Amino acid sequence: MNISHHPDQTLLLDYATGAMSDAFSLIIATHLAMCPACRREVSALERIGGAMLDRENPPQARGDDFEALMARIERDEREPEVRPARPPVPPALATFPRPLRDRLTSLGSDVPWNRRGAIETAFLPAAEPGHKIRMLRIAPGHGVPQHSHRGTELTLVLEGGFSDITGNYVRGDIQVADQELDHQPLADDQVACICLAVTSDRLRLTGPLGRIIDPLLRV
Ligand SMILES: [Zn+2]
Structure with missing residues (x-):
């Protein structure tokens, strides 16, 4: 896989620290x-974070560690760990990377696509108010409406690719967009582009028609 667009270090640090x-x-x-x-x-970030925590909260004395270890061994001997079997992966979801696949599997056996013209959309439940998790399947050569952002938008390519004024994105690439970026992603010609997109606030439609209908929509 030839990934050239990655999340910046701030995002990775936020992820690593929870x-x-x-x-x-x-x-x-x-x-x-x-x-x-x-x-x-x-x-590497998790190791640095762990080392800093250890410095602030040194591990307990060795004797305590030994007793805790023996207690755990005795408990494990009495109650061998039984890992629950993973449910089988539905064939329609098999090509998606595990974190997304697991989330989709908990919802059903296929992506809940909703077609509107050349674009299919599927919303996944988001825990945080205002956040939206959506999957997009854009027909080859078609684009999503021109838009800007009220918050942050991350878009990850799962299949195919798309281009906009910032470059070309293929499988594995992630685009970080904010209020500064006004763009119209266009799917590559050969195959449908499937993306996962997460936004922290509503998009802002900015094309000639979009400016008129934006106040009426909740995208
Ligand atoms: Zn990366």
């Missing part, structure tokens, strides 16, 4: 499942 919302954690975890470079970066 400071990130569930919606954004889902998209970062899905990118990490596809990106060894960012996985290494997150492990």
Whole structure:
């Protein structure tokens, strides 16, 4: 996989320290499942965080550790750990990276696509108010309406690719957009582009028609 667009270090740090919302954690975890470079970066950040915590809260005395270890061994011998079997993965979801696939599997056996013209959309429940988690399947060569953002939008390519004024994005690439970016992503010609997108606030439609209907929509 040839990934050239990654989350910036601030996002990875928020993810590593657990400071990130569930919606954004889902998209970062899905990118990490596809990106060894960012996985290494997150492990390094977690090690640094762990070392800083250890310095502030030194581990307990060795004797306590030994007793706790023996207690755990005795408990494990009495109650061997039984891992619950994972439910089978529905075939329609098999190609998605595990964090997203697990979330989708908990909702059903297929992505709940909703078609409107050349674009299919599926909303996943978001825990945080104002956040939206959506999947998009854009027909080859078609675009989503031109828009800007009221908050942050992360878009991760799962299949195919898209382009906008900032460049070309293919499987595994993640785009970070904010209020500064006004764009109209256009799917590549050959195959449908499937993306996962997370927003922290409503989009702002900015095309000629979009400016008129934006106040009426809740996108
Ligand atoms: Zn990456």
